[in-house]
Amino acid sequence: MDFNTLLKDSKLLSESFPEMGSVYPEDPLAFFKDWFKHAYENNVLEPAVMTLSTVDDNAHADSRIVALKAVDETGFIFETPNARQKVIQIRNNKNVALNFYWKSLGRQIRIRGHACQLLDFSHVAGNLDASERDLTVYRVVPNVIEFYQTLNEGGNSRVKYKLVKQEWAHEVL
Numbered sequence: 001m002d003f004n005t006l007l008k009d010s011k012l013l014s015e016s017f018p019e020m021g022s023v024y025p026e027d028p029l030a031f032f033k034d035w036f037k038h039a040y041e042n043n044v045l046e047p048a049v050m051t052l053s054t055v056d057d058n059a060h061a062d063s064r065i066v067a068l069k070a071v072d073e074t075g076f077i078f079e080t081p082n083a084r085q086k087v088i089q090i091r092n093n094k095n096v097a098l099n100f101y102w103k104s105l106g107r108q109i110r111i112r113g114h115a116c117q118l119l120d121f122s123h124v125a126g127n128l129d130a131s132e133r134d135l136t137v138y139r140v141v142p143n144v145i146e147f148y149q150t151l152n153e154g155g156n157s158r159v160k161y162k163l164v165k166q167e168w169a170h171e172v173l
Contacts, residue, residue, distance in 0.1 A: 013082050017105060017152055018105060018107075018149070020151075020157040020159070024173075025148060028145040029142075031145075031159075039107070042104070044105060048068040048069075049068075049100075050065070050066060050067070050079070051099040052098055054090055054093070055093045056085075057089075070127040075139040076140045077139050078140075079128055090117075094116065096113065096115045097110070097113075098110075107149055110145070110148065111140065111144070111145050113140050115140050117136060117138055125137060143163040146160040153154055156173075158173040159170070159173070
């Protein structure tokens with residue numbers, strides 16, 4: 001079979017999905033926690049797995065899978081061994097993107113922001129291996145968070161939060 005035919009005939013999402021709702025919290029981190037809890041309670045495999053995208057020295061995007069280790073009042077926390085390419089890329093360009101995709105729920109969360117090394121992670125140390133191993137801990141401080149929900153009738157519903165003058169504003173897309 002021709003590869004493009006194989007792509008054309010591949011199945012798309014066909015599960016029954018949760019509703020997006022029409023009331024959105026002021027704080028997108030609270031919204032994220034609600035969706036994460038729903039994914040966890042509905043046995044989504046590896047709900048903490050996220051794609052981290054960075055930029056290399058030639059301005060080329062670079063993505064890989066990492067695990068979310070904690071969320072605090074200002075962002076999303078992950079850790080990585082020191083000798084990794086992502087550490088160098090973040091040092092040179094702090095702009096990053098995160099993406100969570102929970103297929104069985106038809107949900108995706110896209111996050112853009114900047115990564116900063118977290119030197120004092122005592123408030124989330126119980127979630128990290130960095131206390132016992134030589135790892136670098138980062139917090140991604142978001143400035144855009146978009147929630148994407150596949151609809152049962154087809155299409156999608158999206159809500160995008162943007163940080164404007166230190167306040168979150170949202171719009172339905």
